[in-house]
Amino acid sequence: MESFPPPHPEFFPRLARLKAALALEKPDRTPVISNSDTFCVNHLGASMARFSTEPVYSAEVIMRSFAALPGFDATEMTSCVPDYVGAILMARMLVAGRELEEGRPYMVDESERLSADDYDRIVVMGWRPFFASYCKEKLGLDLSEYVPKMMAGAAAGAKLAMAQGLPVFTLPVNGAIPLEPLSGGRSMGKFMRDLFKTPDRVQAAMDVMLPEMIAEIREVLAFLPVKPLTVFLGVGRGSSGFLSPRFWERFVWPYLKAVIEAIHAEGIVANLHFEGDWERDLHFFREFPKGSCVFACEHTTDIFKIRDVLGDRMCIKGDVPSPMLAFSAPDEVYTYSRKLIEEMGDGFILAPACTMPPNAKIENVEAMLAAVKG
Amino acid sequence: MSSALSEAMADLNEDVVLSEIDRLLGNGTPSLEIIAALQEGMAIVGKRFEEKDYYLSELIMSAEIFNEAGKKLGTEATDAAGTLGTLVLGTVHQDVHDIGKNIVRSVLASHGVKVIDLGVDVPATKFVEAIREHRPAAVGISCLLTTCFGNVKSCIEEIEAAGLRDGLKILVGGGPLDEAAGRYVGADLVCKDAMIAVDWFKTRAGAAA
Ligand code: B12
Numbered sequence: 001m002e003s004f005p006p007p008h009p010e011f012f013p014r015l016a017r018l019k020a021a022l023a024l025e026k027p028d029r030t031p032v033i034s035n036s037d038t039f040c041v042n043h044l045g046a047s048m049a050r051f052s053t054e055p056v057y058s059a060e061v062i063m064r065s066f067a068a069l070p071g072f073d074a075t076e077m078t079s080c081v082p083d084y085v086g087a088i089l090m091a092r093m094l095v096a097g098r099e100l101e102e103g104r105p106y107m108v109d110e111s112e113r114l115s116a117d118d119y120d121r122i123v124v125m126g127w128r129p130f131f132a133s134y135c136k137e138k139l140g141l142d143l144s145e146y147v148p149k150m151m152a153g154a155a156a157g158a159k160l161a162m163a164q165g166l167p168v169f170t171l172p173v174n175g176a177i178p179l180e181p182l183s184g185g186r187s188m189g190k191f192m193r194d195l196f197k198t199p200d201r202v203q204a205a206m207d208v209m210l211p212e213m214i215a216e217i218r219e220v221l222a223f224l225p226v227k228p229l230t231v232f233l234g235v236g237r238g239s240s241g242f243l244s245p246r247f248w249e250r251f252v253w254p255y256l257k258a259v260i261e262a263i264h265a266e267g268i269v270a271n272l273h274f275e276g277d278w279e280r281d282l283h284f285f286r287e288f289p290k291g292s293c294v295f296a297c298e299h300t301t302d303i304f305k306i307r308d309v310l311g312d313r314m315c316i317k318g319d320v321p322s323p324m325l326a327f328s329a330p331d332e333v334y335t336y337s338r339k340l341i342e343e344m345g346d347g348f349i350l351a352p353a354c355t356m357p358p359n360a361k362i363e364n365v366e367a368m369l370a371a372v373k374g
Numbered sequence: 375m376s377s378a379l380s381e382a383m384a385d386l387n388e389d390v391v392l393s394e395i396d397r398l399l400g401n402g403t404p405s406l407e408i409i410a411a412l413q414e415g416m417a418i419v420g421k422r423f424e425e426k427d428y429y430l431s432e433l434i435m436s437a438e439i440f441n442e443a444g445k446k447l448g449t450e451a452t453d454a455a456g457t458l459g460t461l462v463l464g465t466v467h468q469d470v471h472d473i474g475k476n477i478v479r480s481v482l483a484s485h486g487v488k489v490i491d492l493g494v495d496v497p498a499t500k501f502v503e504a505i506r507e508h509r510p511a512a513v514g515i516s517c518l519l520t521t522c523f524g525n526v527k528s529c530i531e532e533i534e535a536a537g538l539r540d541g542l543k544i545l546v547g548g549g550p551l552d553e554a555a556g557r558y559v560g561a562d563l564v565c566k567d568a569m570i571a572v573d574w575f576k577t578r579a580g581a582a583a
Contacts, residue, residue, distance in 0.1 A: 105521065107495075108470055188473050192434040196386065244429040300549065323550050326520045327558070359521050 008165025014073040015167045018229060022269050022315045023291040024347035032350040032372045033169050033317075034365075035076030038105040038358040040065035049097025052106050055079045055153020063160035069362070071369035074169040074229075076351075078157025081150045082106035083141055088175040090114055090185030092139050105358050113138045114185030116194065119205040127212040134185075170271045171228035173217045177255040178206035179238045188237065195247055202251070210255055214262040221266050230271035230294060231263045239276030241300075253284060264292050269315075275354065276300050282309040291315070291347075298353040307344055315347040320368055325352055325360040330367035337371030376403070376411045383415025384422070386432060388439045391415075395446050405451035412443055413455075416484030420569065434473070437480030444483070456488025458575040459511035461545075462504045464492035467525045471518040474548060478514060481568035487575050498525075498532040505538045511578065512543040514571060515561075517551055526551075526559040543578075545571050 013028075020027035036043075037058075041051045046061045058080035066075055086093030091110040096102050099109075114134070122130045135141040161168050175181040182205065183191040194202050217231060236242075238252040263270045272285070273296045282305070285293065295306055296317040303319045310316070319340070324333055337350055350372055356365070376398055382390035391412075398408050419436040422428040444452045461482055465475050472494045479489045490508050492500055501513060513533065517526050526546060533539055546556055547565040556564035565571050 104468065107468065110470065189434055189438050189476065192431050193438050195431065196435050197388070240429075242430045244431050247431050321550070322520045323523075323552065323555060327523075327554070357520050 008163065010165035011162070011167065014165065015229075017073055018167060018169065018349070021347055021349050022229070022294060024312075024315060026346045029374075030341045030348055030350055030372045031073040032071065032369060033074040033076055034066075034072055034352055034356050035354070036062060036065060036356040037077070037080045039356040039360055042358050043362065044068070047097075047102065048104060049095070049102050051080060052082050052093075052095035053097060055081050055150050056156045059153050059157030059160060062157060063164065063166070066161075066166055067164050069365055069369070071366075071372075072166065074167040075157075075161055076169045077172065078155075078161065078168055079150075079153035081153060083139075083146060084150055087135050087139055087141055087143075088181055090134065090138075090181045110184060110187060112185075112187045112190055114182065116186075116190075116198070116201075118185075119182075119194075119198075119201045122205040123208050127209040128216070131181075167229065170230045170232040170273075171220070171224075172232040172234070173220050174213055176213075176233040176235050177238055177252065177259060178209040178213065179251055179255065180235060181209075182206070183237045195251065199250070206251065206255060210258060214259060217259070217262060218266065221268070227266075227268060230269040231266075232271045232273055233259060233263075234273045234275075236275035239274060239278050240280040241277030245280070248281060253281070257284075260288060260293065264289070269294055271296055271317075273354075274298075274301070279305055282306060285310055286313055288313065294349070296351070303340070304343065311345060311347065315349060316344060317349040317351050319353040320351070321353050322357040322360075325364045325368075326357045328364065330361075330363045333364045333367040334371050337368050341371060376408070379408065379411040380415040380418070383412050383436070383439065383443075384418035386419075386435050386439060388442065391439055391443055392446065395443055399446075405447045406455060408447060409451060409455040412440060413484050413486065416440060416481070420481065430473075430477075433477050433481075436484075437476055440480050440484055452483070453488050455486060456483070458486040458579050460488045460490065460508055461512050461514050461571070461575075462490045462492065462501065462508055462510045463514040464496035464501060464504075464516070465494040466515050466517040466522050466529060467495060467497045469517055469519045469522045469525070469548075470494045471516070471548070474518070475514075475516040478516065478547065478565075478568040478571065482571060482575070485572045485575070487572070498529040501529055502532055502536045502538065505533060505542065506536075510542070511575070512545050512571070514545045514547070514565075516548045517546065518548040520550055520555075523551070523555055523559055526561070530560045543574065545574070547571075 017027040017031045021031050040062045041048050043065045050057045051061055059078055066072055082093040082095050086108055091108050093106050094100050094109050095106045096104050132143050135143050158168055240248055260270045270293045272293055275298050278301045290313055293314040294317050295310055295314055297303055297306055297319050299319045299321045306316055379394045395408055423433055465472055479491050483489050490504055492504055515526050530544055544562045545565050546561040553564055
C-alpha cells in the first residue's frame with residue numbers, strides 16, 4: 001500500500017483560514033491566494049512552449065513558483081491547459097512552440113466557427129456529442145486524448161500543492177453557462193445578432209446544453225477523491241454590462257442560477273469568477289444561502305459596491321488590478337491591499353484581479369503577501 | 375431625410391432599415407442623404423446607451439446593422455460620408471480583443487469618420503503602411519492587455535521613426551489603459567470610450583472650418 005507523508009504543518013491552518021472566510025466567519029487573518037499561470041513561467045524562466053502544451057510540466061512550474069514566493073494560502077488552480085480553456089470558449093488557442101514563438105503567452109484565436117444552423121444541430125445531437133465533434137473538426141483537439149493528459153496535470157498539481165502545504169482553491173470544469181461557449185464560437189457580433197433575431201433558436205440550444213453541463217460538473221465531482229473547496233464558474237460576456245436586462249434575465253440568470261444550485265446540491269461553494277461589470281444585477285445573487293458562493297471580481301465591478309450589496313451573504317475575492325501589479329511601486333500595491341483588508345470585512349480573500357498578470361513584478365507580489373500580515 | 379430610417383436604426387430594426395434603404399435607393403435618394411439618416415439613428419443609439427436604456431448588446435447590434443447598411447450603399451458612398459477625416463484603427467500586436475475596437479469603428483463611422491480597420495494582433499509595420507497609404511488625421515490603437523502596453527509604445531515609436539508622427543494624433547483605448555499607461559506608451563489622447571474620439575474629430579473639424 002502507498003504510504004502517505006504526514007501533512008505539511010501549514011496545510012490545515014491555511015485551509016481553516018479559507019473556510020472561515022468562505023463561511024463569513026472570522027479567520028485568524030485575511031487569506032491571500034492567486035491564480036498564477038504564465039506569470040510562473042516568467043518568474044522562473046521556464047519554457048512557455050512546454051508550459052502551454054504539457055499539463056504536468058505546467059503543474060510543476062506553478063508549484064515551484066508558489067514555493068519560491070512563500071506566503072500564499074492557496075493556489076487557485078493546479079495546472080494550466082490553454083487548449084481546453086480555448087475549447088470551452090469554442091475557440092482555438094494559439095500557443096508558444098506551436099503557433100507562437102517561445103516565450104509568448106497563449107492567445108485565443110476567436111472567429112466564427114459555429115454556424116447559426118449549429119444551434120439546431122446541438123438540439124438534435126445533444127451538447128456533449130456535438131462539442132466533442134466540434135473540438136475535433138473545428139479546433140483540431142481530440143478530447144479523448146487531451147482529457148487524460150489534462151487530468152494527469154491536475155493530479156500532479158494537486159499532489160505537489162499538498163506536499164508544500166498549499167490548498168487548491170477551485171476546480172474548473174466547463175464554460176459555466178451555455179452563453180459563454182456559444183458567444184465565443186459564434187463571435188460576439190454574430191451572437192448578439194442571434195439574440196435579437198432568433199432568440200428562440202438560441203434558447204432551444206441553451207436548454208439542451210444546461211442539463212448536460214450540470215451533469216458534467218457532477219461527473220467530475222464524483223470522480224474526485226476529495227471534494228474541492230469551490231467549483232469555478234467563469235463568466236465574462238454574460239456580465240450585466242454586456243447585456244440589457246431583457247437578455248440577461250433570459251439568457252444568463254436562469255442558467256447561472258441552475259448551475260449554482262447544482263453545485264450547492266453537492267455541498268460545494270460556487271466560485272463566481274465574474275469579469276466585466278455586474279453592478280446592475282448584483283442583487284439577484286442575494287437569494288443564495290449565506291456562505292454558499294464567493295464573488296471573485298476583477299476590478300471592473302466596484303468591489304465596495306459588491307460588498308454593500310452582497311457582503312452579508314457571500315465571501316468576496318479580489319481585486320488587486322493587473323496594471324497595478326505590473327507597473328506600480330510596491331507601496332501602492334501594499335496600500336491598496338491594506339485598504340481592502342481593512343474595509344472588506346471578514347468574508348474576504350485578497351487576490352489579484354483575475355489571474356496574476358504574466359508581467360507582475362515580484363516585489364509587488366511580495367507587497368500583497370506582506371499586506372495580510374499587517 | 376427619412377425619419378422612418380433614422381427611427382428603425384435607433385430601434386435596431388434591421389429588416390426595416392434594409393428595406394427602407396432599398397426603397398430610398400429605388401426612388402433615387404442620394405446615398406449621402408441615406409447615410410445621414412442612418413447617422414441620426416446611430417446618434418440616438420449612443421444617447422440611449424449613455425442613459426442606460428441600451429447596453430453593449432444594443433451597441434454591438436447597432437454596429438452590425440450599420441455595417442450591413444454600409445454594404446448596401448457601397449464603400450464609395452460610405453467613404454464620402456467620412457467628412458470629419460480618416461482614422462486608422464487596430465488592436466495592438468499580440469492582443470486579440472476586438473469587441474471594443476469594433477464598437478469604436480461603428481460609432482466613429484456613424485459620426486462621419488472614415489475608418490480603416492486593420493483588425494486584431496496588428497504589427498507596427500502594418501500601422502505604418504496604412505498611415506503611408508491613407509494619410510489619416512489620427513491613428514487609434516486598442517489594447518486590453520497590460521502585457522501589450524510595451525507593444526503600443528513600440529508601435530508609436532515605429533510610427534515616429536518612419537517620420538509619420540507630425541500632425542498625426544495618436545489615440546489609444548481599452549479597459550485597463552489609463553492616463554498613466556497613456557503617458558508610458560506616448561499617446562496623445564487616452565479614450566475611455568469612442569465618443570472621446572468623436573469629440574476630438576469634431577473639434578478638429580470645427581477648428582479647421
Ligand atoms: C471578452 C474578453 C475576452 C474575449 C475577447 C473576445 C473578443 N473578440 O474581443 C477572449 C475570451 C478571447 C479574451 C481572451 C483573453 N483575455 Co480577456 N477579456 C474579456 C473581457 C471580459 C471583456 C472585454 C470587452 O470586450 N469589453 C467590452 C468593450 C466594449 O470594452 P473595451 O474593449 O474596453 O472598449 C471600450 C473602451 O475601452 C474604448 N476603447 C477601446 N479601445 C479603443 C481604441 C480607441 C482608438 C478608442 C478611441 C477607444 C477605445 O471604447 C470601447 C467602447 O466603449 C475583459 C474584462 C474587462 N473587464 O474588460 C477581459 C480582459 C481584457 N482579458 C484579460 C485577459 C488576461 C485575457 C487573456 C490573456 C486570458 C487568457 N489567459 O487566455 C486572453 C488574451 C487573448 C489575447 N492575446 O488577446 C484581462 C486583461 C488583464 C490585463 N489588463 O492585462 C481582462 C481585463 C480580464 C481580467 N481582469 O483579467 N478575453
